[in-house]
Amino acid sequence: MRCLCLLSCLLFCNYFPAIARPDFHYRYIPLPESLRDANINQVTPDSKGILWFFSSSGLHRYDGNQVLTFNLTTKPAILANSITCIFIDKTDHLWIATRKGLSRFDLKSWTTARIAPAGSTGDDTGPYITIMGQGLDGTIYVGTRDAKIYRVVQDELLLVADLGHLNPNEVGLASIESINEPVKGELWVVCNGRFVKLFPDAGRFMPPVFYPMKSLAGYINGQLYFAETGDIYFYLERKGIYIFNKHSGLLSRWQHPLNDSIRLRGRVFILPMGVGEMGLFINRIGFVTWNVNTRQCSEVLPIAPPYQRIFRVTTAKSHAGRTYLTLAKGVVLLEQQRTPFRSLLASAEETAIPQSIRCIHRHGNQLYMGSYQEGFIQVDEQTGEKKNIARNFIYTILPWQGDSLLLGSEGDGLLWYHTTKNTLQPFWQDTVQIPWQHRVLNKYTTALTRENDSLVWVGTYNGVYLLNVHTRTAHRLLPESVAGRALQQAKIFDILIAGKERYISTVEGLFLYRPESRELQRLFENTHPDYANESFYDILPVQDVFWGGTNGRGIVLFNRQQQILQEINTSNGLAGNAVYSLQRIGDDVIAATDQGLSIINLVNKQIKNYARHDQLPSNEFNHSAVCRYGNQVYLGTLNGIVAFNMQELVAYHPGKSPVNISFTSFTTGNKSGLQHDFTLPYQSAPALTVSPDIQYFSLRFGGVDPTVSQFYYYYRLNQEAPWQEVGPQQEIAFAGMAPGHYQLQLAARIPGQAVFRELLSIPLTVVPAFYQTWWFRMCVVLAAGVLVFLAFRYRMMQLLKEQQLRSKIAADLHDEVGSSLTRIYFQADMLSMQSGESTALQKIAAASKYALGMMSDMVWSIDARFDTAADLVSRIKDYLNNLQQELDITCVLELQGDYTSRALQQRVRQNFFLIFKEAMTNAARYTSTPAITVRLTFGATTTALLVCNHCSGDSNRMKNYQGGQGMANMQRRAAGMKGALQVSREKDRYCLLLQVPC
Incomplete structure (x- = not known):
């Protein structure tokens, strides 16, 4: 009786997708624009969660960010575009059934092959295949439109049975609709409205057993559920669900109130959900589960109102605990709820307008909330019935006496709502009662806090005032101070009553008001000026410390002396730096941020964060949209409400991997163009090898889980290397990488956490060129x-x-x-x-x-x-001896440095000696005394010659003349040795200095 009443509510009321069936929920999988207008058929996931489906344009593969389409002209090509069904076996072989036969797509080698009937030629057209199935031993069976059953043996179709003699349908055929092997040795086939049991035995088949079921007439849906009791559940078009017992041969109708409504409503898909449990998805109604052992039916998980029109499921496929529902224009994932979070009013489709919730209040079993999309609405938490009360934009709700709610709206001022009478009326019936200067400002209300039985603090877009509810009089806080003027120009977010003090959170900072002294001040102006103008959303007292949720600093902890004690932000574990609301339950503080939900334990100081991957409807919450009912918490987000039980959340432990993700393709580029490898996900031991001619390569990763796009990804090439940011895009590109062996690791950073969760790892070898x-x-x-x-x-x-x-x-x-x-x-x-x-x-x-x-x-x-310095010295000595004898002059030779083992180039030795001779000739000609000084210095880097003589007469004439034209020759010779030649005169002493590098 309960299910019947529930069904009536679902059929004649607006639905609310959530808490009636908390362990399942819908998630819309957005497809690329190129497929938005295609008629999608039979979505089938492979072993890596990559989706395969077909449309009139061919076969499609979708890995979460890229669609590949295969047709008659692609590489590899498929047999025909007229696909009737597809099937993926346990060895990653995709079987494609068409009107022209069967083909196999080997995902590991990325090749296709035609599977022709035994004995046929290559030009023969294959059979018109309607259905496929797999036996317990992995054998592939196919059923045809002309009631033939084949099995695949060594890439050929071998005929198993011909059931064409059964009653033909309206087109003169008796097609096969279902093939299953629930028990070893029993192949169950549905052919033209009757069951046929075949017995495979060592490759041969014994004569089939026919079950006529003459009392039934109509189309049997090919999806069956085989119970351990021997019951077979099936759906008969326009008749409902029936049960056939294979042991007794008895046929009965499913005795459940839903069955009568199913007959009149939509198509039904029967899905295996586990041992002893099957799922029923009913078009235009929703999803339920049925336990065949306990005979208990779950409550209906209804379809959200925005999607009832498009939720016309054409095919359904269960795989690894997930059910993929194929719509006319998209795909919906029906999956089991694995977290304590329940989504209310959330949009399953990301492209739809989100249901942004501004405020929440619970009264009994009814939830009252302000929605930007639908205004003020009421939802029955048990039945899911939703009722639109008014179109007013309600920002905050304050429960008053009995069944009265005081509402603060954006644009319509204060409103009274009476839950029992279901009446909504303005607070001020006569606007004359409002002081003239407050009329416009009071229309935009953002915060309501009860002072006592009569007074209410009202926060607006422009300041705060104190309202007497009974006398309907109001006065503003207008102290003659800078703080007072700043407060009355600020948007108010929250007002906290803490003993004799009132803390007012605004966009312009945090203000403190003491009613007894009428003192108002802006906090932190004297102690921490950087915090004085910080936007505060909420204030929560925790023992002797205040926790303030800010717009950019996370949570600020301070005491009554206005001393900042601590900051909790993303740097030390908070989900986001904009904290919209704070709630305390026991030893835990709940912080709703712009990047997820944080639970802070006051005892061990640990922070746990939750986001979209934990099945939150949105990562961003709304200010003041919070309601607590015992241990039950309701938080408003930009996409509906998230509800959870605090005890269940504390006990919840999320899995290690936040998403189901895999490497999907490997692209390389050289002078010949780009080459793509899509077999990477299906290799048993995948590894990447980059040949020397590759100039560029990239690695794509992804998954069809919608939360994949919510993360920032990082990679590194070895265990010791730092993580490199990839960002939200799902591709890593490299160019000019040094040759070597690497271990490419991919990780994701959970919002609000500094810890990187490693997701994937793959060996990478960059082969060096021969010159490397x-x-x-x-x-x-x-x-x-x-x-x-x-x-x-x-x-x-x-x-x-x-x-x-x-x-x-x-x-x-x-x-x-x-x-x-x-x-x-x-x-x-x-x-x-x-x-x-x-x-x-x-x-x-x-x-x-x-x-x-x-x-x-x-x-x-x-x-x-x-060619030695010793020979040069010996030659100079001989020349000086001959010169002294011939001219009767005195020459003094001074030798400095070691020259006995020094070698001299022929060019240096020749020019050096010639310059020496010229210098001695000039000195002997113009000297005024018989003494000429010659000094040879052999240094570490240079060899120097100094020739000095005394001269008399006109000093300028002597300086310019000594050397004559020979000076130019000596300069040229010195330059040829890369040396330097200098002449100088001090009083009556004339010197020539030659320096030559060794």
């Missing part, structure tokens, strides 16, 4: 070493050849030219002593002698055997 391998680098090093050695060897050979050539030239000059000049010199000298032309011959002898000296210097300079 160790052996190539070693070969390069060896080749470079060989080249350096060959270059050094070649250079040494060239130097050796140069030295040999220089020694040969010097020897040739010395032997050939030197001997000739020597003979000329001696012959001229002898002739000068014998003949009368002594003067001319002496000149010839002198020139020959000078040429011999020049040739000797040249031979010395190019001879490679003298």
Whole structure:
């Protein structure tokens, strides 16, 4: 009788999707825009939760963020677009039945293959398949439109039975509607309104058993439920639900009040829900469960009012505790409630207008609430009946005496509502009673707090006033102070009465008012100026400490001395930094935030957070939308109400994984374009390998669970690396990654938690190019070493050849030219002593002698055997000795530094000596004293020559003349050695300094 009354309420009242069946709820799965107008058929999830379904345009795969469509021209291609049903077996093979036969889609290899009848040719058209099923041993069976049953054996269709002799239907055929093997060795088939039992035995079939059921006429839905008692539950179109016992052969009608209404209402889908329990989804009514052992029926989980028109289910499929309902324009997931949270008035479809709840009050079994979508509404918590009371936007509700409620509205001022009389009337019948300056301001009420039996604090968009309910007089708090003027310009959120103090939460800060002294002050102006202008939504006293919910700082704890004691925000575990309401139940504080719900334990200081993945209708709550009824808590969100029992919530322990998610595709890019691999979810040991020619690659992940889009994702490439933020998008892209072996880990951060929950992990190998391998680098090093050695060897050979050539030239000059000049010199000298032309011959002898000296210097300079500093010093000493004898002057040679083992290049040695000779010639010509100082310094980085002599006469003339044209030659020679030549004069001392780098 109870179910009948309940059904009547459901059929003739607006529905309210929630608490009648708390352990199930609907969730709309949004499909991409490309499929919004398609007629979706037979949604089937694979082992990874990825959805497969078909439409008139072909086969579709949806992984939560990407749709793949397969038709006659895609790769891989399907057999035909005229799909009749699909089936996914336990080995991730997708079987596609069409009007032209059967094909198999291997998800692991991403290939399709046609399964043709045995003995047919490749060009033959396959049978028109209407249904598929799988035996307990994994055998695939198919039923055809002409009442034939096949099984798949070694990629061929073998005929099992031909039931075409059964009574044909209106088109002259007897099609197969259902194939099941509930018990090993019994294959149950529905063919044209009757049951047929077949007996597979070692690959053969014994003669079938027919159950005529002549008393029934009509279409039997292919979805059956087989009970352990032998009862088979099935739905007969326009007749209701029947029970057939396979042992006794008796046929009976399901004796339940719902069955009569089902016959007149919509199509019924029978779904297995577990051992001894089946589910019934009834179009235009809702969902119930039936326990076949206890014969008990659950209360109906109705369909939300906005979706009754579109909730016309065409197919239903149960998998892993979830039921997928295929609508004409979308997919709805019917799943078991796994958390203590119950959603009231929540939208199952994310694209629908949400039901934003501003305030809640419970009176008996009735819930009164203010909704931005529907105004002021009433809901019966037991039956789910909803009633729209008025279109006023009610912001806050204050229970008064008996059945009276004082309502604060946005735009209509204060209102009285009487629950028993169901009457709504303005608080002020005559607006003359309101002081003129308050009339407009009082229309927008945001907070109501009862002072006593007569007085009420009323918060508005512009300040607060104290109202006497009986006399209907009001006065505002107008102290002549800066705080008073700021308060009367602020939007009021909450008013807390704490002994002799009144705390007023506003958008402009937190104010303290003491009625006895009429003192008003803005808190924290003197102690913590940063908090003075912070927006406060709510104040909760906890022992001697006040907890303040703020707009951006989370929860601020302070004492009566206005000292900030602590901040609780997202940095230390709170779900969100905007806290709209605070409630305390026992040792727990409930904080409703903009990013979820937080439960703070006062004893152990632990914080537990809950969000959309815990089946909350929304992550964001509304200010003042809170109601407590014992341990039962009701909170208003942007999408309906969430209700829960505090004891059940404390005992609830969420699972480790917040969502059902998997890697869905792997994309690589090179010069040839993009390549996609969609087999990744189905590999037994998935791993990623990136070849050297890949310039870019990305990894997609996702799931059809709507909460997948609610998280921020992070990844890292090894256990020690820091987490890198991906954001809400479900793809990780890489370019130019260094070669190596990585372990790619994907994690999600739960809102309000700093802990990363690892979701997935996969090995990643980036193969190096040949030029990035160790052996190539070693070969390069060896080749470079060989080249350096060959270059050094070649250079040494060239130097050796140069030295040999220089020694040969010097020897040739010395032997050939030197001997000739020597003979000329001696012959001229002898002739000068014998003949009368002594003067001319002496000149010839002198020139020959000078040429011999020049040739000797040249031979010395190019001879490679003298490329040392010691030879240079020896040559300089010889030159100085000869110069002293010839000119009768004194030369002092000073040697500094070690030169015995120092080598000199031929070019340096030659130019250095020539500059020395020129300098000595100039010094000997212009010196005024017989002493010339020569200093040779062999340093670590330079070799220096200093020649100094005394001079007399006009100093400017001497400075400019000494050296003459030879100075330019000396500068040129010094530059050729990359050295520097400087001349200086101090009083009567003239010096020439040559510095050459070693």
